[in-house]
Amino acid sequence: MSFSIPKLSIIVLFFIATIASIFIGVGQIDFSEIWIKESTSQFIILNSRLPRTISLIIAGFGLSIAGLVFQQISNNKFVSPTTSSAISGAQLGLAISVVFFGNSSTFIKMGFAFSVSFLSTIIFMLILRKIKYKTIIYVPLIGLMLASIFTSFSTFLAYSYNFLQTLNGWFVGNLSLVISGRYELLYIVIPAIILTFIYAKQFTIIGLGQDFSTNIGINYNFFITIGLILIAIVSASTVIIVGNLPFVGLIIPNIVSHLFGDNLEKNIWIVGITGALFLLIADSISRLIIYPYEISIGLVIGILGTLIFLLILFRGDRS
Numbered sequence: 001m002s003f004s005i006p007k008l009s010i011i012v013l014f015f016i017a018t019i020a021s022i023f024i025g026v027g028q029i030d031f032s033e034i035w036i037k038e039s040t041s042q043f044i045i046l047n048s049r050l051p052r053t054i055s056l057i058i059a060g061f062g063l064s065i066a067g068l069v070f071q072q073i074s075n076n077k078f079v080s081p082t083t084s085s086a087i088s089g090a091q092l093g094l095a096i097s098v099v100f101f102g103n104s105s106t107f108i109k110m111g112f113a114f115s116v117s118f119l120s121t122i123i124f125m126l127i128l129r130k131i132k133y134k135t136i137i138y139v140p141l142i143g144l145m146l147a148s149i150f151t152s153f154s155t156f157l158a159y160s161y162n163f164l165q166t167l168n169g170w171f172v173g174n175l176s177l178v179i180s181g182r183y184e185l186l187y188i189v190i191p192a193i194i195l196t197f198i199y200a201k202q203f204t205i206i207g208l209g210q211d212f213s214t215n216i217g218i219n220y221n222f223f224i225t226i227g228l229i230l231i232a233i234v235s236a237s238t239v240i241i242v243g244n245l246p247f248v249g250l251i252i253p254n255i256v257s258h259l260f261g262d263n264l265e266k267n268i269w270i271v272g273i274t275g276a277l278f279l280l281i282a283d284s285i286s287r288l289i290i291y292p293y294e295i296s297i298g299l300v301i302g303i304l305g306t307l308i309f310l311l312i313l314f315r316g317d318r319s
Contacts, residue, residue: 006259006260007260007270010270010274010277013277014277017277017280018053018057018280020284021052021056021280021283022045022049023049024284024287024288025044025049026291026292029041029044029045052175052183053280054183054186055175055183055241056276056279057276057279057280058186058189058190059186059189059238059242060248060272060275060276060277060280061189061193061272061273062186062189062192062193062234062237062238063081063234063238063245063248063249064252064271064272064275064276064278065196065271065275066080066086066192066230066234066235067080067248067249068249068252068267068271069196069203069227069230069231069264070084070227070231071253072206072207072264073125073206073224073227073228074128074139075207075209076136076139076140077254077257078136078137078139079140080247080248080249080250080253081231081235082147082244082247082249083140083143083144084140084146085121085123085124085146085147085149085150086117086120086121086232086235087117087147087239087244088120088146088147088148088151088154089117089118089120089121089150089235090113090114090117090235091150091154091167091239092116092150092153092154092157093109093112093113093116093236094109094112094113094239094240095153095154095158095167096157097109097111098157098161098163106185107185109240110185110236110237113235113239114233114236117235118228118232120146120150121232123146124142124143125228127142127146128142154167155167172243172244172298175297183241185237185240185241186238186241188233188237189233189234189237192230192233195226195230196230196268197268197269199223199226200268201265202223204263204265205218206220206227242297243298244298245297245298245301246298246302247301247304247305247306247309248275248278248279248301248305249275251278251305251308251309251312252274252275253271254312255274255308255312256270256274258312258315278304279297279301282300282301282304283300285300286299286300
């Protein structure tokens, strides 16, 4: 693991943003009370600020790495959980669990969200295998088409069973309700991230194509399935806990690829840190821009992500 100056800068900014995230907020923190048991400052940090920051870091790591893996196995730089059907599939699974199981446990909702998200990514990959002309723009358009279909089903269920307002909340990322006891399901993303690190070399190889992977003894279909499972886990967990966070899995791998190259095995860790840094910055902006109130982090990500994505497109046109 090499640490060039740009990578060190990203790491330093990540730690600064993490500390800032813990201490940004409406409630006043008295530094002398932080270590006093059951003090107000300690309560705010342990029950509100720290859970929120941990959620941002895990979601940023997970979504950016999931986007990197998705781009690798689909061999397309514009594919991500949001430009495919992974996120929309998770939202449909969540809607199905609400319709048929009502106030079910979070684990049941997670199971439905994961199952439909995984199924949607399988459908996406099967369609990619059938089409002959896989241009860099055509592939994500297919993903967006599938996402619209799944979103339509979710909207239909929500309209039919009168929870359309709740559904709209799932489409907008929001961390204002992330407190101690309500974010721990995101921990399931950590094993998925670890598995991605373990199989980073295999994911790099299968990105070179099925024939090449098979010739050197890599089980292509097995690692494609593992990749889709990891993507579905990350998508389902983030949708349930923090809602839809667009652009993270799309722009972060492209930024890191532009700065440090396309080797997934070497860059996977810096992709995760950059994704977490991006969410920490976006969340800080959402809390400060109309302080003491806050706006949705999904709105901030949407604006920043659009500008960065356009910059990526324009730079690509000039290269």
